[in-house]
Amino acid sequence: MLLKLEKVSKSFYNPDGTPFTVIDNLDLEIEEGSFNAITGVSGSGKSTLLYLMGALLFPDSGDIYLDGVKLNSLNDSKLSHIRNEEMGFIFQNYNLIDGLSVYDNIILPQLIGDSKKVDFPFELCQRLGLEGKINTKVGLLSGGEKQRVAIIRAMVNNPKIIFADEPTGNLDKKNTQEVIELLHLLTKEYKTSIVMVTHDLDSTQYCHKVYELKDGKAIIKGEKSYDTGNSK
Ligand SMILES: Nc1ncnc2c1ncn2[C@@H]1O[C@H](COP(=O)(O)OP(=O)(O)O)[C@@H](O)[C@H]1O
């Protein structure tokens, strides 16, 4: 099992100081090379759950394991190393720097911190149809192109898992379909696991597992078999 959540709980506080539970004793497992969706109404805790999985937030109780390593017991420097080397993040608003080129947006995060130097992913740019835009400033790209740049940036270290928070939330129907097909391709060809938050059920067509987050728990809504190419 690639990622495992055991009895994870997370509460936040109201302005008057009373706590409210967002994630409640939740168990969840993400298999290697699988494409997973988390759906649920606005405010149900989808982003919170994703950030817990990506160790951007810590649980109040319970444990989160990536490849058997307990994330919630690691120090900051170990965690940022794991986030950099083994995880990729994709957001609704792309989180790119408009004034910089596609090339710089993809390669810059690699120059920060202790990560190993990586080669620029020309092949992936070609596959995602961006080979002609590598020196273009990101601010000049369409939304669909921006999200493709963000996907390449998330893939640059060949992570084990990508977390995507409403990656198609700002895209039209055609670009949504393209981005979903690209994410599907990453799971198939690069064996990258994906956890995608979405409130658009059409976007879950390729997902192996679809969960609904409700009352702090993840309820399985749909399941498809798949072949990850290994016996795990
Ligand atoms: N840092 C925070 N402090 C206090 N409340 C928060 C914080 N982050 C999220 N919340 C609250 O937790 C609930 C779930 O938020 P979120 O995970 O963003 O939901 P979703 O992504 O499903 O819309 C919401 O009521 C939100 O207002």
Ligand SMILES: [Mg+2]
């Ligand atoms: Mg959210």
